[in-house]
Amino acid sequence: MRIAVIDGQGGGIGRVIVEKLRKALPKDDVEIIALGTNAMAAALMLKAGANDAASGENAVIYNADKVDIIVGTIAVLMPHSMLGEFTPGMAEAVAKSPARKILLHLNRSNVEIVGVVAEPLPHLIDFLVERVKTIMAARCAGQG
Known part of the structure; x- marks a missing residue:
C-alpha cells in the first residue's frame, strides 16, 4: 500500500x-511518500521515516493518483491554503x-466541519493512524 502524507509550511504535522504511521504499520507492506509544498516540509517528513519525499506543485500533482x-x-482540498502554499x-x-483521503479537520481557515469531535491535534493524528490501520486490515482481508 502506498500512502502519501501531504504537508507544507514547517512540515510539523x-x-x-x-512517525506515527511508521510505528503503527508494517514496514514491508507500506510505502510512505512525503509530499511537501516546500523542501523543508518534505525533508522533515523524510527524516521522520517516509520512504521517499518530493516537494512542490508538480510532485503533488504527479503523485496524487499514484497512491492508495x-x-x-x-x-489539501482548498486552493490557496497553507498561507498560499497549496495551489489550485x-x-x-x-x-x-x-x-x-483521510484528513484532519484543523480549523485554521474559515471552514468549519460540523459533527466532528474537537480534540487536540495529537489525538486527531492517533485517530487518523487507527483509520489507516483499519483500511489496511480490510484490504488484507479482501474487503476493501
Whole structure:
C-alpha cells in the first residue's frame, strides 16, 4: 500500500503523522511518500521515516493518483491554503485522485466541519493512524 502524507509550511504535522504511521504499520507492506509544498516540509517528513519525499506543485500533482491513501489536513482540498502554499492545481489533483483521503479537520481557515469531535491535534493524528490501520486490515482481508 502506498500512502502519501501531504504537508507544507514547517512540515510539523506531516512529521508527526509519518512517525506515527511508521510505528503503527508494517514496514514491508507500506510505502510512505512525503509530499511537501516546500523542501523543508518534505525533508522533515523524510527524516521522520517516509520512504521517499518530493516537494512542490508538480510532485503533488504527479503523485496524487499514484497512491492508495492521501493523508493530511482538510487544507489539501482548498486552493490557496497553507498561507498560499497549496495551489489550485494541487487541490484539484488531490480532490480528483481516486485515493482514499483521510484528513484532519484543523480549523485554521474559515471552514468549519460540523459533527466532528474537537480534540487536540495529537489525538486527531492517533485517530487518523487507527483509520489507516483499519483500511489496511480490510484490504488484507479482501474487503476493501
